[in-house]
Amino acid sequence: MSRRFSRGRKPLATATKKRRAPGREKNISSALHASVLGLLAAQNTALNETEIARALGLSRHELVQLRAVLGQLLERRAIDKKGRRFALAAGQERLRGTLDLTAKGFGYAIPEGEQAKGGKDVYIAAHNLNGASQGDTILVAITGSGRSHREGRVIQILQRAVTQICGIFTASGAGGYVTPDDDRFPATLLIRRNDTLAAGDGMAVMAEIVDYGSERQGPCGRIVELLGDARTASVQIRMAVLQGGLRERFPAEVDAEAAGLQPVAACDEGRQDLRHLPHVTIDGETARDFDDAICVERSGDQFVLYVSIADVSHYVRTGSAIDREAYLRGTSVYLPDRVLPMLPERLSNDLCSLVPDQDRPAFTAILRFDATGRRIGERYTKSLIRSRQRFTYTTINRLLYLNEPQARAVHHELVPMLEQASTLTELLKKRRLARGSLEFNIPEPEVTLAGETVAAISLAERNRAHMLIEDCMLAANEAVAETLAKARHPVLYRIHEYPDPAKLEVFTDAAKALGFRLPQSEVNPAWFAQVIEQARNSSAEYIVNNLLLRTMQQARYSPENNGHFGLAAPYYLHFTSPIRRYPDLVAHRVLANLLSGHAPDHARPVSAKTADLGEAGIHLSQCERKAIDVERNAHARCSCLLLMDRVGEIFAAIISGVTAFGLYVTLDDSYISGMVPLTSMTDDYYLHDSRRYRLIGEASNRMYQLGDRVLVRLEQVDFSAKRLAFSLAPR
Structure with missing residues (x-):
């Protein structure tokens, strides 16, 4: 009997014993296949039948079944037999990987070293798992190939991921x-x-x-x-953290090292004094770490943009305890009730935070642009700055774009500089969009807590002030990437590759089903930009943007500069957030190495134990994926908490997905997602039209299509699966 059984069933140790049914022999044999292969893979010498039975703890009456399994494995050439002894077949392809299980019981082995090279995962059926669990490092034998995946079986569990x-x-x-x-x-x-x-x-x-x-x-x-x-918010969010395996506390040696750091008192040799410039920071209301500040000057018809980033590399030395821990974390994680920072608070909220009226060491990109927003020069320097003001997006929006007299009066000394910044970033955005950079419009849900309850989930406000600061950061990231690429100094680029052709075909079918006329040109960033523009302000805008996002490859970190498809940028990396992202710290170290005139291999940009940038890129990309997964997990839990007492209520929603199993819906006000199972649609027998993304009633011809507005009734809040089930409500 498999040790995996359905949720809610009594544990096997307390279940009543039953005689084995004849129809279950196949499942038992499948499990025994994996056990035999795992045993033989772990042996240096061949084993006979008795030794195999003893090692697997088989009883005498199970020997017949063992002989049958050995015979089947011999027929499939999975094992060899010499005399009376058995061994794993010579030449069978094996690989190490990490197991990613699905809720349905089967899994995929993600091969080591292949993830960043586009290597295909290996499908592993439930009966071939050989006792492996989520995240385990496993040895897999390749048994064949399907249409899209290789197939294999676990022959050895090399390391347990979850204890x-x-x-x-x-x-x-x-x-x-x-x-x-x-x-x-x-x-x-x-x-x-x-x-x-x-x-x-x-x-x-x-x-x-x-x-x-x-x-x-x-x-x-x-x-x-x-x-x-x-059923409390803090417990559910912590469970998301624990489930994701995130690091909650800093080791004692890291805290001790951070406590011993001293602030920069004055400009040291080689650090340029830029304290006379009116730098400002622009962040959200709840932000606590300020790692980027900007200032814009205008000289005739030219602009000079100063993007000053907290000089984390001044405090965090390669190979130090803080550096090793930061590398393991890879990124800060932002959750509704807490932040899991990459760096200790002594750094993230104090020494490295560009707070107003305090001298702070920075790394400044000084970028010169002509009257059209074209970059015509760049220079970089270690600096000392003094922020004049901590602005929020709301304040900048009121001051620059709503032109509120009171806001402008309070900050009248900084208004001219901010207006120059606004003018420049409009030019930068215009050039970026002209080359095909994508402007997705996907609302971000924001969770509001009231003590231990979820008070609301609403859409986070996004205004032109967000875009102002984003265009400044994009300009700096592109400039640094181009500088390092042309200097041939190895670094971690932020790459975003061409969309998967199969996903692109799915998107085009969906877009046509929604009534969009797709451009008849080459599929490039500009093609996607035209589709986004066509959908802007339409009822299907959210659906189109979401579908497009799913069509895209995941951006990742790599020492190979393959460009950034979504930004239509030939050079791109992350430089502007070293407090919360380790790849930015890598870029700072490499750029400092270049400025000092040293050879590219003069100093290691990552922790001494991980000198290879290829390995670092894979690890840091995985850290980012893990952080995103935990943030989504926490949001799903908060969605369940918000709605757990609202079963039976009716909500307005949009159909955001259509499958043979039912409809996916997204609620209008909160953008919470759930499903209307096909089993709940009992008024007719519905046929799935996969090409046109719709369900059609066989008798009534009633149709439910992607992008349709519907009313749904909340039927179930499943905390264990973090899922919401709805039914269609009459209008």
């Missing part, structure tokens, strides 16, 4: 069990009476896995931490 899981505790007479909070871990964890830590029934807990189980018995463990009430 602890969070979940909900259910008490029982023998102790209880923990139902994992992550549906990629469908096996419940048996907890014996002395290992419950006095957890209450229904409490959220963290449990340590003591035994991963076998074919006959499920896993067991012990509770190591009581997390609290699972």
